[in-house]
Amino acid sequence: MFKLSARSQANLQNVHPKMIRVINRALEISDVDFMAIEGVRTLHRQHQLYGQGRTPAELRKVGVKPDLSRPELPVVTWTLRSKHFVDPRTGYGHAVDLLPAPYDWKDPRPFNQLADAMFAASIELGIPIRWGADWDRDGKPRERGETDSPHFELVDE
Ligand SMILES: [Zn+2]
Numbered sequence: 001m002f003k004l005s006a007r008s009q010a011n012l013q014n015v016h017p018k019m020i021r022v023i024n025r026a027l028e029i030s031d032v033d034f035m036a037i038e039g040v041r042t043l044h045r046q047h048q049l050y051g052q053g054r055t056p057a058e059l060r061k062v063g064v065k066p067d068l069s070r071p072e073l074p075v076v077t078w079t080l081r082s083k084h085f086v087d088p089r090t091g092y093g094h095a096v097d098l099l100p101a102p103y104d105w106k107d108p109r110p111f112n113q114l115a116d117a118m119f120a121a122s123i124e125l126g127i128p129i130r131w132g133a134d135w136d137r138d139g140k141p142r143e144r145g146e147t148d149s150p151h152f153e154l155v156d157e
Pocket of ligand 1: 084095096097150151152
């Protein structure tokens, strides 16, 4: 039985209470400990992330400042919209990034165990979620090379 660390709690500020409930329950039933590394994200931070793996010209085309270009880094996001932004309808962010502890980017197993606990909690509480390793929610992780294993978000009802 694991509990949210103080740092994780701080990273979850202004995240939707439904997502917090899922995370807290998942920690109680999870085989692996995990932490919350990111909750609410600003537009500037999303632009910074979008700059990774893209050229100044590509950024200019979509209205992102070209000086945020870091073409030498791998692409980490495909969108300028994000569930990490505060949703004006609810006043909360609807997405979180979670990392198992310990973790190794080359080993998907602890990420899968974390996801198992998140989905079990989601079903138990009746709060639907989507996982960044299974965007179409068909239960087959990484079938299209999805790489956002830390990402979970609330599904809009
Ligand atoms: Zn995320």
